[in-house]
Structures are given as C-alpha cells and as structure tokens.
Amino acid sequence: MNVAKSKTEKSKVVTFLTHNPLFNFGKENLGILIGLLLLSLILTIFSPVFLSKHNILNVLRQVATNLYIACAMTMVIILGGIDLSVGSTIAMSGVVTGGLIAFDGQSIVVAVLAGLFVGLVVGAFNGFLISRTTIPPFIVTLSTMNIMRGASYVYTGGQPIRVMSDSFNFIGAGYVRGIPVPIIYLVIIVIISVLIMSKSKLGRHIYAVGGNPVAARFSGIKNNRVLFFAYLFSGLMAAVAGIVLASRMFSGQPTAGQGAEMDAIAAVVLGGTSMSGGVGKIGGTVIGALIIGILSNGLNLLGISSFWQYIVKGIVILIAVYVDFLKKRKEGTN
Amino acid sequence: MSENILLKMNHIRKEFPGVLALKDVSFELKAGEVHALLGENGAGKSTLIKILGGIYSSDAGEIVINGQVATIDKVQDAQTHGISVIHQELVLVPHMTVAENIYLGREPTKRGSRFVDFKKMNRDAKEILDPFNLDFKPTDLVSNLTIAQQQMVEIIKALSFNARILVMDEPTSSLSEKDVDFLFDNIRKLKKANVGIIYISHRMSELMQIADRITVIRDGEYIGTRSSNETNNDELIAMMVGRQLTNYYTRTFGNPQEKVLEVKNLNAGSFLKDISFHLNSGEILGFAGLVGAGRSELMKCIFGIDPITSGEIYVENEMVTIKNPLEATKLGIALVPESRKSEALFPEQSVQYNITIKSLDEFIKGIRVNHSKEGAITREYVEKMDVRTPSFNQLVGKLSGGNQQKVVVGRWLATKPKILIFDEPTRGVDVGAKAEIYSIMNDLVKEGVAIIMISSELPEVINMSDRVVVMSNGRITGCLPREDLTQEKIMHYATQFVFT
Numbered sequence: 152m153n154v155a156k157s158k159t160e161k162s163k164v165v166t167f168l169t170h171n172p173l174f175n176f177g178k179e180n181l182g183i184l185i186g187l188l189l190l191s192l193i194l195t196i197f198s199p200v201f202l203s204k205h206n207i208l209n210v211l212r213q214v215a216t217n218l219y220i221a222c223a224m225t226m227v228i229i230l231g232g233i234d235l236s237v238g239s240t241i242a243m244s245g246v247v248t249g250g251l252i253a254f255d256g257q258s259i260v261v262a263v264l265a266g267l268f269v270g271l272v273v274g275a276f277n278g279f280l281i282s283r284t285t286i287p288p289f290i291v292t293l294s295t296m297n298i299m300r301g302a303s304y305v306y307t308g309g310q311p312i313r314v315m316s317d318s319f320n321f322i323g324a325g326y327v328r329g330i331p332v333p334i335i336y337l338v339i340i341v342i343i344s345v346l347i348m349s350k351s352k353l354g355r356h357i358y359a360v361g362g363n364p365v366a367a368r369f370s371g372i373k374n375n376r377v378l379f380f381a382y383l384f385s386g387l388m389a390a391v392a393g394i395v396l397a398s399r400m401f402s403g404q405p406t407a408g409q410g411a412e413m414d415a416i417a418a419v420v421l422g423g424t425s426m427s428g429g430v431g432k433i434g435g436t437v438i439g440a441l442i443i444g445i446l447s448n449g450l451n452l453l454g455i456s457s458f459w460q461y462i463v464k465g466i467v468i469l470i471a472v473y474v475d476f477l478k479k480r481k482e483g484t485n
Numbered sequence: 486m487s488e489n490i491l492l493k494m495n496h497i498r499k500e501f502p503g504v505l506a507l508k509d510v511s512f513e514l515k516a517g518e519v520h521a522l523l524g525e526n527g528a529g530k531s532t533l534i535k536i537l538g539g540i541y542s543s544d545a546g547e548i549v550i551n552g553q554v555a556t557i558d559k560v561q562d563a564q565t566h567g568i569s570v571i572h573q574e575l576v577l578v579p580h581m582t583v584a585e586n587i588y589l590g591r592e593p594t595k596r597g598s599r600f601v602d603f604k605k606m607n608r609d610a611k612e613i614l615d616p617f618n619l620d621f622k623p624t625d626l627v628s629n630l631t632i633a634q635q636q637m638v639e640i641i642k643a644l645s646f647n648a649r650i651l652v653m654d655e656p657t658s659s660l661s662e663k664d665v666d667f668l669f670d671n672i673r674k675l676k677k678a679n680v681g682i683i684y685i686s687h688r689m690s691e692l693m694q695i696a697d698r699i700t701v702i703r704d705g706e707y708i709g710t711r712s713s714n715e716t717n718n719d720e721l722i723a724m725m726v727g728r729q730l731t732n733y734y735t736r737t738f739g740n741p742q743e744k745v746l747e748v749k750n751l752n753a754g755s756f757l758k759d760i761s762f763h764l765n766s767g768e769i770l771g772f773a774g775l776v777g778a779g780r781s782e783l784m785k786c787i788f789g790i791d792p793i794t795s796g797e798i799y800v801e802n803e804m805v806t807i808k809n810p811l812e813a814t815k816l817g818i819a820l821v822p823e824s825r826k827s828e829a830l831f832p833e834q835s836v837q838y839n840i841t842i843k844s845l846d847e848f849i850k851g852i853r854v855n856h857s858k859e860g861a862i863t864r865e866y867v868e869k870m871d872v873r874t875p876s877f878n879q880l881v882g883k884l885s886g887g888n889q890q891k892v893v894v895g896r897w898l899a900t901k902p903k904i905l906i907f908d909e910p911t912r913g914v915d916v917g918a919k920a921e922i923y924s925i926m927n928d929l930v931k932e933g934v935a936i937i938m939i940s941s942e943l944p945e946v947i948n949m950s951d952r953v954v955v956m957s958n959g960r961i962t963g964c965l966p967r968e969d970l971t972q973e974k975i976m977h978y979a980t981q982f983v984f985t
Contacts, residue, residue, distance in 0.1 A: 350852040353844045359842055362831040368790065369820065369828050371811035378675075426649055429833045 231428030231470025249403025274386020323398030832882030887918025
C-alpha cells in the first residue's frame with residue numbers, strides 16, 4: 152500500500168512539474184540556459200564589476216531595445232517570414248519624433264504618438280503586401296528597409312536632430328524607483344508577447360499559419376489577418392525602440408538602428424526558433440538576446456576591441472545553431 | 486539453376502531504443518520477379534527497406550546477394566550491389582532535362598576538358614530510354630512530364646546505375662488509373678529484363694495484378710509468403726491484422742431523413758459545370774470518379790475555399806453564401822481534406838494542439854485558457870477515434886499515417902458538424918485503421934450526421950454509400966442508388982466525357 156501511495160505522490164509531483172511553465176521553460180531551453188550560465192560564470196570570475204548592480208542594469212538596458220524588436224521578430228519568423236525593415240524604422244520613428252519636438256515645437260506626447268504611428272504605418276504596409284500578395288517577406292521588407300533609411304536621411308538632411316529636453320530624455324534614460332524605464336517597457340512587452348503566444352487564440356493561429364499555411368486555411372484561420380498583425384506589431388516595436396534610443400541620445404539620428412534587424416534575428420535564432428517557421432518561443436528569444444547582450448558587455452569589460460566582438464558574436468551564433476542542429480538530428484534518428 | 490535468386494535477407498533483426506522493429510524477418514527475391522511486401526503501417530516494412538538501402542544497419546541476420554554475403558553499411562554500398570530504391574516522393578530536379586537528371590553528378594565530359602558533353606549525354610540517355618517506347622525525349626524538361634513519366638525517369642536512372650534490385654515504395658499512390666496501367670506495362674518490361682522488384686503498396690487489387698509473390702509482415706515478424714494466384718484478399722488481410730476481419734466494412738443502412746444540403750446549378754472556374762445534387766441527414770453519399778474529375782474542387786467550393794461563379798447552395802433549406810471555411814464551419818460543415826500532410830496536419834505540434842485547433846473558442850477566452858477543458862476535449866476525441874499515442878503532447882508528425890488521419894478526423898468531429906465531407910478518408914491508411922474509420926463513419930450517420938465521401942477506391946464506395954454521385958470532367962454524369970451499385974456502372978459514368 153505504501154508503495155502505491157508513494158507512486159501516486161510521485162506522479163503528482165511529476166504532473167505538477169510538467170504543468171509548471173517554469174519547468175517546461177527550463178527543459179526546452181536547457182542548452183542555451185547552460186550557455187548563458189557558463190558565460191556569466193566566466194565573466195564573474197574574470198571581471199569584478201560584472202555582477203555589480205550598475206553593470207547588470209546597464210546590460211539589461213542595452214538588451215531592452217533589441218528585445219522589443221526580437222519579440223515581434225519571433226512571431227514574424229514563426230510565421231515563416233522575416234522583417235528586415237525594423238532597423239530603418241528605428242531611425243525613421245526617432246527622427247520624426249525628434250523633428251516634431253525640435254522643428255515644429257510639438258508637445259512630447261504628440262511627437263511620441265507620431266513616432267509610434269510611423270512604426271504602425273511601416274508595419275501595416277509590410278503586412279498588407281505580404282498578406283495580400285505572393286511577394287516574399289524578404290523582398291518586401293528589404294524594400295521598406297531602403298525606403299525608410301532613405302526617408303530618414305531626406306527628412307533630416309543627413310544631420311542628427313538634437314532635442315535638448317529633460318522630459319523627453321526621461322522616456323529612454325529615466326529611472327522609476329531605481330529601475331531604468333526601458334527595462335520597465337521591456338517587462339511589459341515580454342509579458343504581452345508571451346501571453347499572445349501561449350495563451351491567446353491568435354498565438355495558436357500564428358503557430359498554425361507558420362507550420363502549415365494550407366492546413367491553417369482549411370481550418371478556417373484567416374491567414375492574412377494573422378500575417379498582417381505580426382508585421383504591424385513588428386513595426387510598432389521598432390518604433391518603440393526608435394523613440395527610446397532617440398531619447399537616450401538626446402537626438403533623432405538618421406543612422407540609428409543600423410544592423411538592428413540582424414541582432415534581433417540573431418536573438419531569435421539563438422533562442423531556438425526555426426527559420427522555416429512553425430516552431431519557436433518568446434522565452435528562447437529572451438535568453439538569446441541576453442546571451443548577445445552579456446557577450447558584448449563582457450567583451451567590453453575585458454577590454455576586447457569592438458572589431459573582434461563582431462567575430463566572436465558570429466562564431467557564438469554558429470556554435471549555438473550547430474549544437475541545436477546536432478540535437479535535432481539525434482532526435483530525428485530515434 | 487532455373488530459379489535465379491537475386492537477394493536473400495535472412496533472419497534480420499533490428500532494435501531501436503525501446504522498440505523491437507524487426508525480429509527475425511526473412512525475405513527472398515528472384516530475378517524477373519515482382520515480390521510484394523505487405524503489412525500495416527508500423528509493421529516494419531520501411532525498416533526492412535532502409536536496412537537493404539544502407540540507411541540503417543541490422544543488429545542480426547545476413548543479406549545475401551547473388552549467392553554472396555554482402556555488407557551494406559551505407560547508401561553507396563547498396564548502389565554498388567545494384568540495389569535502388571524509388572521513393573514515394575520523387576527526387577528529380579524539375580528544371581533540368583530528362584538526360585541531365587539521369588546523369589546528374591556523373592555527366593560525361595568532352596575529351597580533355599571539364600565541359601559537359603551534352604550530345605553524348607542525350608545519346609546515352611536515348612539508348613536506355615528506347616527499349617521502353619516512352620512518349621518523351623531525353624531533352625524534355627522534367628517539370629513538363631506527368632508524375633508517371635517522372636517515375637519512369639527515376640526507374641531508368643536507377644537502371645543506368647546497373648540496378649538489378651528495384652524497391653518501389655507506394656509507386657501508385659499519386660497516379661491516375663491510366664498512369665497505373667502505364668507503370669505496370671513498364672514493370673512487365675523490367676521483369677523481362679530480369680530485374681527483381683520489391684513492391685510496397687496498400688492497394689490489394691494492384692498486388693493481385695502485378696505481384697508474383699506476396700510476403701506479409703506484422704509487428705516486425707515474418708508471417709508468411711504466398712504466391713499471388715493462390716491467395717485472396719481475405720487471406721492476406723487476415724495475415725496482416727492477425728485476425729479474420731469479418732466485418733471490414735461496417736455499415737447499418739437506415740432511412741435517410743430530411744435534406745440538409747442541396748446544391749443547384751453550381752458553376753465554378755472554367756471546370757465545374759452545372760452541378761446539382763442533394764444530401765440527406767443520416768446517409769453516406771459517395772462521390773466516385775477518376776482522378777481529376779473535379780470532386781475535390783467541388784467540395785472546396787462548398788467549403789468556401791474556392792469561389793463559385795454561379796449557382797445556389799442550401800443548408801437545411803436555407804440559401805447560403807459561403808465565403809470562407811470559417812463560415813462553412815459555423816453552418817455545421819466540416820471537410821477532412823484529401824492530403825493529410827499538406828492540407829491538414831501541423832506536424833511540429835502536439836496531438837492536443839492538432840485536435841483542438843478548430844475548437845479554441847470553447848476553452849480560450851481572451852488570454853484565459855481553461856486547461857482542463859482543453860484536456861477533456863482532447864481526451865474525448867482521442868478516445869472516440871482510438872488514436873494510439875503515448876501522450877497528448879506527442880508531436881503529430883511522429884505518429885503513423887492511420888493515427889494522423891484519426892487526429893484530423895477528431896479535429897473536425899470536435900466542431901460537432903452536421904455535414905461531414907471526407908475527401909479520400911482512407912488514403913495511405915493501413916487496413917486496421919481503415920476498418921476503424923469505416924465504423925466511426927457508420928456511428929456518425931446513425932447519430933444523424935450527413936456524410937459526403939469522395940473515394941477513388943470503388944469497393945469502399947460501393948460498400949459504404951447509400952447513394953453514389955459519379956463525376957467526370959467537371960460534371961455530374963450519374964447518381965446511383967445503392968441497389969444499382971456495381972464497379973462497371975460506376976466506371977461507365979466516370980468515363981463518360983473522357984474519351985470524347
């Protein structure tokens with residue numbers, strides 16, 4: 152009898168564990184979690200300041216803008232697409248926000264709303280073309296990427312727009328109870344994204360359309376609405392990142408966000424999302440972005456030149472994806 | 486020795502972690518023979534073939550080729566021993582010519598250079614093509630060929646490697662009847678050339694037509710070998726499932742009640758013309774016809790996937806316009822599509838996800854997910870359909886074809902449809918699962934559901950349907966009551982517009 156009892160208790164523990172989101176999160180991302188811990192451990196040993204509160208907040212602040220974009224990029228990539236236009240959208244929303252304050256004397260609220268609107272327009276444009284035509288997402292967003300970069304240069308004449316306003320600066324560089332504001336946005340955005348992907352119908356529809364668009368259509372899912380939403384969200388997140396960056400730098404810069412799309416894609420891929428669509432998690436992307444952020448922070452702390460940092464970043468991405476490939480191949484043969 | 490034995494696989498055993506896939510299976514192939522390998526999905530056919538093809542290596546047993554023990558550890562070994570596998574999915578390069586495909590990776594070059602000698606390549610290709618009297622040339626693009634012709638290119642490519650042993654895995658699964666005849670003619674030519682063929686198929690009638698001997702395996706065990714003119718369907722099925730399937734087709738015919746669906750003078754695209762029929766609750770309406778007759782296209786129109794140009798659709802005597810599958814679902818219509826893989830499954834997702842994707846409204850409100858309800862719905866349809874899965878979290882892509890089909894049917898049953906359209910419900914499904922699907926269809930009509938069943942398997946249509954609508958070339962050419970159902974009558978109507 153005792154045996155039977157302990158058995159049911161054991162199975163209770165097992166069901167508790169398997170229904171526990173944290174447990175699943177750990178299990179699914181075991182590989183990169185170990186990587187993240189190892190990386191942090193090494194940096195703790197070699198750099199005394201790595202674990203200081205100041206440095207941790209610094210890392211998170213740098214990770215934040217990448218993660219806004221990467222959360223939306225995760226949805227886009229699960230849908231089998233890609234959004235290359237986010238980097239230029241960062242610039243465009245930043246200069247529009249800055250320009251409205253500096254040139255037109257608009258209030259900060261109006262300027263920020265206009266900046267967000269820029270992101271929505273770009274996202275809607277991408278989403279409309281991708282959901283209603285058969286032009287590949289790569290081509291559509293490659294075009295908007297160039298258009299938006301060009302538009303930012305045209306709007307500013309190639310010069311940064313300086314905004315000397317402390318209240319504008321608060322948006323991207325302020326603190327609430329000792330926590331940098333961008334990190335607060337980050338927490339909100341990650342929570343919203345996780346809820347969409349794991350709790351809502353929309354999330355399941357995203358996995359369906361990404362996994363098998365024809366089957367999704369047969370199942371009564373409106374594929375074009377799902378696609379439209381993802382690119383719209385991506386545009387909006389790029390705008391948030393653009394405004395935060397402009398605020399932190401006291402200026403809207405037409406060169407802002409160059410290569411931001413690649414960092415976001417790198418975070419998504421490191422997080423285990425498949426480039427062929429259908430599979431992936433926001434949680435993985437968060438860890439992926441942390442690895443990239445901590446890596447460049449650590450290399451800075453160790454005094455390694457930024458030239459070398461690119462090389463290291465590239466190698467780390469390759470190793471991570473290769474390990475994932477080995478894991479999948481092993482599962483496949485079983 | 487008059488009987489030239491090409492291949493012997495003796496006492497093959499193969500174990501995967503947790504599963505014994507093959508225990509002591511033996512198989513033998515003579516030159517000039519078609520030897521069919523028969524068994525339910527998961528019986529071990531593909532494992533055996535993969536061992537022969539060098540993809541897996543066996544744990545015990547030996548392979549003897551032309552009287553000599555052969556070691557086949559990798560795919561190249563199989564090739565050097567003259568073994569070639571023609572897969573279900575063809576692996577040709579569509580934008581290259583027939584000759585280029587045959588000599589892919591070993592193109593003849595001009596003397597003393599690295600440039601391809603296209604003239605010699607086309608000449609060589611013509612030489613091996615000629616004996617088959619085919620209606621395409623070495624210079625034709627593969628993308629312009631029919632599936633059956635492409636299959637011949639694969640076979641000829643295999644022969645150009647001096648293949649003596651050909652494995653054909655479900656070669657007729659995507660062929661029309663005419664193309665099947667074409668393939669069989671060519672298989673007979675191969676037999677004359679003393680090639681040995683291992684033939685895998687679920688279609689019994691074909692095996693009787695083309696195979697000389699049939700070996701049955703079940704659950705990784707060798708069950709027996711029969712000569713095809715000394716056996717019959719019943720015996721083979723009994724060998725496959727391990728019991729006598731007395732009621733293979735379960736059907737209790739009742740009295741169909743009121744009209745639930747009526748289509749009047751429907752036209753769509755340039756193909757579907759003047760379609761009118763009706764469907765009663767509590768009946769199975771069979772849709773017969775040749776491949777390409779327009780049956781699937783018609784159902785896609787009714788289900789709101791493709792638009793109609795003119796005509797009227799009535800659901801329970803009310804005229805409706807159905808613009809998309811969501812509206813169709815709301816009217817109580819469900820469609821289990823023809824191609825499980827491309828039109829129904831989300832292979833990277835769990836059984837639970839796949840079953841509930843159409844019923845999300847029942848347990849998700851905003852961001853609140855009622856997990857126990859979700860589990861309950863999954864359990865209900867896993868049990869109702871008797872899906873064999875280790876857990877609800879199992880990825881659907883890893884289940885067998887029959888179980889995948891049951892998951893897809895379960896997904897649609899969860900929407901509680903009144904009108905259920907099955908497009909080829911048993912394609913690529915093993916015999917046991919087939920019988921189960923028939924019995925579920927029977928239960929559904931007893932509950933008053935109306936079923937439309939598109940099927941290219943005539944015995945299935947004849948044994949399961951209350952009435953049969955026959956289509957040919959985008960038109961309805963006949964509607965037969967159950968008393969009049971014979972293969973000849975159905976074929977008569979099905980070929981009405983084909984030869985005019």
